Amino acid sequence: MGILxxxxxxLVALGLSLVFGxxxxxxxxxxxxxxxxxxxxxxxxxxxxxxxxxxxVIGMPVMFVIGFAIQxxxxxxxxxxxxxxxxxxxxxxxxxxxxxxxxxxxxxxxxLTPSYAMLSFSIGGLNVPLVYGLDFAVSLIVMLALREFMKxxxxxxxxxxxxxxxxxxxxxxxNANRVYAFAFAIAMVLAAIAGVFLGLTFPFTPQSGVxxxxxxxxxxxxxxxxxxxxxxxxxxxxxxxxxxxxxxxxTGAQMFVAYLIVFIVLGVRPQGIFGx
Amino acid sequence: MKVNPFRLRGxxxxxxxxxxxxxxxxxxxxxxxxxxxxxxxxxYLALANMWNWLAGYCGLISLCQxxxxxxxxxxxxxxxxxxxxIWQGLIAGAIIAALFAVIISxxxxxxxxxxxxxxxxxxxxxxxxxxLNWRPVGGxxxxxxxxxxxxxATTIPATDIYWLTLIIxxxxxxxxxxxxxxxxxxxxxxxxxNASSAASSGINVFKLKFYSFVGSAAITGLAGAAFYxxxxxxxxxxxxxxxxxxVLMLAxxxxxxxxxxxxxxxxxxxxxxxxxxxxxxxVSLLIQGVILVFIMLIAPQGIMGSVRxxxxxxxxxxxxxxARTRG
Amino acid sequence: xxxxxLSVAGVTKHxxxxxxVKNFSFDVQPGEAIGLMGPNGAGKTTLVNxxxxxxxxxxxxxxFRGSNIGGLSPHRICHLGIARTYQIPQPFATxxxxxxxxxxxxxxxGLSRPDxxxxxxxxxxxxxxxxxxxxxxxxxxxxxxKRLELARVLATRPSLLLIDEVAxxxxxxxxxxxxxxxxxxxxAGVTILLIEHVMKVMTEAVDRIIVMDRxxxxxxxxxxxxxxxxxxxxxxxxxxx
Ligand SMILES: Nc1ncnc2c1ncn2[C@@H]1O[C@H](COP(=O)(O)OP(=O)(O)O)[C@@H](O)[C@H]1O
Ligand SMILES: [Mg+2]
Numbered sequence: 001m002g003i004l005x006x007x008x009x010x011l012v013a014l015g016l017s018l019v020f021g022x023x024x025x026x027x028x029x030x031x032x033x034x035x036x037x038x039x040x041x042x043x044x045x046x047x048x049x050x051x052x053x054x055x056x057v058i059g060m061p062v063m064f065v066i067g068f069a070i071q072x073x074x075x076x077x078x079x080x081x082x083x084x085x086x087x088x089x090x091x092x093x094x095x096x097x098x099x100x101x102x103x104x105x106x107x108x109x110x111x112l113t114p115s116y117a118m119l120s121f122s123i124g125g126l127n128v129p130l131v132y133g134l135d136f137a138v139s140l141i142v143m144l145a146l147r148e149f150m151k152x153x154x155x156x157x158x159x160x161x162x163x164x165x166x167x168x169x170x171x172x173x174x175n176a177n178r179v180y181a182f183a184f185a186i187a188m189v190l191a192a193i194a195g196v197f198l199g200l201t202f203p204f205t206p207q208s209g210v211x212x213x214x215x216x217x218x219x220x221x222x223x224x225x226x227x228x229x230x231x232x233x234x235x236x237x238x239x240x241x242x243x244x245x246x247x248x249x250x251t252g253a254q255m256f257v258a259y260l261i262v263f264i265v266l267g268v269r270p271q272g273i274f275g276x
Numbered sequence: 277m278k279v280n281p282f283r284l285r286g287x288x289x290x291x292x293x294x295x296x297x298x299x300x301x302x303x304x305x306x307x308x309x310x311x312x313x314x315x316x317x318x319x320y321l322a323l324a325n326m327w328n329w330l331a332g333y334c335g336l337i338s339l340c341q342x343x344x345x346x347x348x349x350x351x352x353x354x355x356x357x358x359x360x361x362i363w364q365g366l367i368a369g370a371i372i373a374a375l376f377a378v379i380i381s382x383x384x385x386x387x388x389x390x391x392x393x394x395x396x397x398x399x400x401x402x403x404x405x406x407x408l409n410w411r412p413v414g415g416x417x418x419x420x421x422x423x424x425x426x427x428x429a430t431t432i433p434a435t436d437i438y439w440l441t442l443i444i445x446x447x448x449x450x451x452x453x454x455x456x457x458x459x460x461x462x463x464x465x466x467x468x469x470n471a472s473s474a475a476s477s478g479i480n481v482f483k484l485k486f487y488s489f490v491g492s493a494a495i496t497g498l499a500g501a502a503f504y505x506x507x508x509x510x511x512x513x514x515x516x517x518x519x520x521x522x523v524l525m526l527a528x529x530x531x532x533x534x535x536x537x538x539x540x541x542x543x544x545x546x547x548x549x550x551x552x553x554x555x556x557x558x559v560s561l562l563i564q565g566v567i568l569v570f571i572m573l574i575a576p577q578g579i580m581g582s583v584r585x586x587x588x589x590x591x592x593x594x595x596x597x598x599a600r601t602r603g
Numbered sequence: 604x605x606x607x608x609l610s611v612a613g614v615t616k617h618x619x620x621x622x623x624v625k626n627f628s629f630d631v632q633p634g635e636a637i638g639l640m641g642p643n644g645a646g647k648t649t650l651v652n653x654x655x656x657x658x659x660x661x662x663x664x665x666x667f668r669g670s671n672i673g674g675l676s677p678h679r680i681c682h683l684g685i686a687r688t689y690q691i692p693q694p695f696a697t698x699x700x701x702x703x704x705x706x707x708x709x710x711x712x713g714l715s716r717p718d719x720x721x722x723x724x725x726x727x728x729x730x731x732x733x734x735x736x737x738x739x740x741x742x743x744x745x746x747x748x749k750r751l752e753l754a755r756v757l758a759t760r761p762s763l764l765l766i767d768e769v770a771x772x773x774x775x776x777x778x779x780x781x782x783x784x785x786x787x788x789x790x791a792g793v794t795i796l797l798i799e800h801v802m803k804v805m806t807e808a809v810d811r812i813i814v815m816d817r818x819x820x821x822x823x824x825x826x827x828x829x830x831x832x833x834x835x836x837x838x839x840x841x842x843x844x
Contacts (some may be wrong), residue, residue: 004346009369015572024390025390026390026391026393026394026395028339028393028394074569074573078572078573081391081572081573081576082576083389084331084337084533085572085573085576087337087393088337088525088529088568088572089524089569089573090523090566091339091522092565092566092567092568092569092572093569094518094565095519095522095561095562095564095565095568096562096565096566096569098518098561099559099561099562100562100564102558103558103559103562103586120363139297181462201397210397210401210518212400213394213397213400214397217394219399224326251404253409255405256402256405256406256409259398259402259405260402261402262398263383263385263395263398263399263402266383266384266386266387267383267396278645278802419796459709459710461699462702462705462709463709463710464708465695465697465698465702465706466695466698466703466706466710468697469694469695469696469697469698470693470694470695470696472657472677472689472693473689473693473694473755474694474695474706474710475676475677475681476655476677476678476680476681476686476687476756477681477706477707477710477711477755477756477759478678478710478711478759479678479706479710479759480676480678480710481678506785513757554722601638
């Protein structure tokens with residue numbers, strides 16, 4: 001159970017990790033951007049009866065464009081201003097989005113509930129909701145696809161090069177700003193997928209972005225940055241730890257346990273999270 | 277003669293006059309409504325000063341200030357429940373917030389720069405969930421989870437609260453003034469300019485930042501406690517809310533980060549914004565967020581930074597950041 | 604023999620595949636001035652960084668007056684009485700020259716503010732920086748910054764001074780003055796480890812030279828002998844200096 005959830009968590013973390021890898025920015029608006037996709041799917045479901053997963057056909061390109069624009073028009077400029085500017089701007093975006101959701105969709109707790117959301121199957125006597133299985137399968141597929149993408153396409157290679165060495169990438173004639181914008185846009189596509197499956201799995205409110213962010217951050221802390229496999233393992237550990245913690249302390253405190261894990265890991269890892 | 281940012285700027289006289297005037301306001305029949313906005317201004321300015329201390333002078337982008345505010349408020353509320361007087365609750369709020377800062381500094385100080393920010397972001401969330409799940413006997417009064425009334429708060433005249441927060445606010449201004457001219461301020465300036473050079477000049481970088489973090493937490497806790505005397509009750513979701521971070525960040529950024537007078541100018545504008553947008557609820561925060569992003573892009577040095585630049589043509593380097601090895 | 608002021612014993616440091624410092628050993632006796640030279644990339648700065656606790660060596664020991672200082676953080680090392688300058692000057696850019704030195708006097712030496720100011724004025728005078736004392740260091744030129752670098756670390760009153768290339772980039776006319784400054788520092792009883800490219804400074808300012816190439820010690824002795832050493836000449840072949 002925890003493992004299946006872990007797949008979902010690593011999916012949420014993937015975009016955060018990608019953005020960090022390329023531009024050394026921890027995007028504190030990541031959770032809220034993930035949530036944007038969740039709300040998009042919610043609206044398409046309630047207004048047009050579109051299936052949340054199918055709605056990704058629209059959601060992914062929309063998020064791609066939004067991501068590209070945020071990077072291009074806000075963050076790329078911010079990088080030139082000071083070290084703190086991108087962080088403060090990302091924080092501002094986060095607040096803007098939270099309140100935007102609150103105005104448009106009200107503070108009520110919502111859920112993505114197509115017919116199959118209630119189904120479940122059983123493995124070895126354990127009753128598992130279908131969406132949990134889906135979460136896991138999709139996150140595996142997305143990660144493999146991302147790996148192939150980074151290896152095989154020009155954009156992927158450019159992103160890789162830029163994340164390894166900014167100077168070298170520029171020498172190779174790669175336009176850093178464009179690469180950043182693409183990387184952010186791709187991170188948003190990943191966020192789009194994560195958002196829909198999160199919405200299928202958990203109820204959400206306009207404030208859920210913060211918890212998405214902290215979980216993603218925790219995964220990244222646990223699994224190490226930049227590597228897709230590391231993110232996956234981090235996600236699994238996080239999912240398991242949270243489920244076990246919830247089991248022993250009570251499900252009411254599940255989120256609390258998750259945060260505590262992130263925080264304790266921060267304190268225990270001697271090098272600081274990304275070791276230097 | 278070259279200007280330097282750490283020289284004394286203006287005397288204490290203007291501050292003194294402003295303080296006396298503000299202190300007289302309740303006595304000369306200034307409308308209650310105005311006093312309320314001034315009360316907010318005092319709280320915001322104290323909070324923004326404390327954030328500027330960390331973000332502007334220590335390079336610590338702390339996103340856990342709501343944790344100190346909430347802890348200050350909760351300490352006060354709980355102290356009134358065990359029958360202690362309000363003023364003791366206030367002081368206890370500051371002390372407990374400082375102690376809490378000591379505890380969380382163990383993990384968060386391992387993080388540098390931007391990771392520090394995200395590490396601290398978790399703290400208020402952690403506390404919010406903790407308090408939501410915490411229901412000691414008899415504690416459930418308001419809202420969901422551990423809502424508490426501040427006992428006896430209703431018996432305190434509004435003017436007393438006004439004066440109290442005025443004192444805290446002016447205290448924070450004087451404190452910043454003192455810090456920036458003290459050895460601590462000089463050491464922090466050195467660290468910000470060049471951390472490795474500071475270390476090899478004998479500065480214990482960790483220690484100075486740690487003291488600042490704890491000091492900032494104490495005053496933030498005190499201001500938080502004072503705020504909840506006025507509110508009369510405290511409840512986790514508002515106490516540990518990111519909108520606090522938003523407000524104090526906005527005030528500092530609008531006025532000018534790393535400028536002594538920045539938070540004061542910014543806090544005036546933020547309070548004015550609150551006044552203008554009071555009726556719109558959620559839209560108000562949204563607009564504040566837009567302003568924050570906008571200011572950061574257009575005038576990252578804030579209003580006072582722009583003013584200083586216009587006056588002297590010299591301050592632009594304040595924004596330029598020499599190589600820094602650790603945050 | 605006395606306990607050496609500084610004793611570097613078998614220090615090795617790798618950066619990935621590169622061995623920047625390889626099993627390096629030497630002692631510095633009290634009052635001595637030692638020169639450390641070697642082509643660019645030889646590992647001299649890395650060695651200073653290791654002594655100063657910036658990098659942790661992969662193996663080997665650093666002793667100061669007989670006690671192990673490995674693993675101490677830079678500010679502790681400063682408080683022990685070791686100071687270092689940076690090859691590329693690292694001033695506190697938004698502070699004035701005077702304030703730069705006051706900081707070091709307060710934190711490196713524990714002086715009170717008024718005493719620190721007095722000391723700072725003296726040191727500025729000593730290094731001909733008095734006219735620039737109120738200049739914000741961002742606006743200072745490279746030559747002045749090199750002096751300031753020296754001034755700042757002197758304010759911590761070291762007993763051992765590690766100087767990373769103070770004369771590089773100076774003109775012929777400026778050299779005698781820097782030599783004089785170095786002599787004055789020595790006369791005050793400071794032990795010096797001088798890293799330098801400029802031969803003239805080397806030969807005139809130090810008692811003994813250690814030559815480093817690709818992380819290894821290739822020669823050691825008095826300046827005259829070392830300059831004639833075949834290995835040293837080879838190491839410098841192809842190097843403009
Ligand atoms: N932090 C570092 N990471 C990787 N390589 C380094 C680092 N510092 C120095 N080096 C390498 O170690 C070698 C020695 O450098 P350095 O000590 O600066 O030489 P020198 O001061 O003698 O010119 C060089 O090849 C340099 O590229
Ligand atoms: Mg060097």
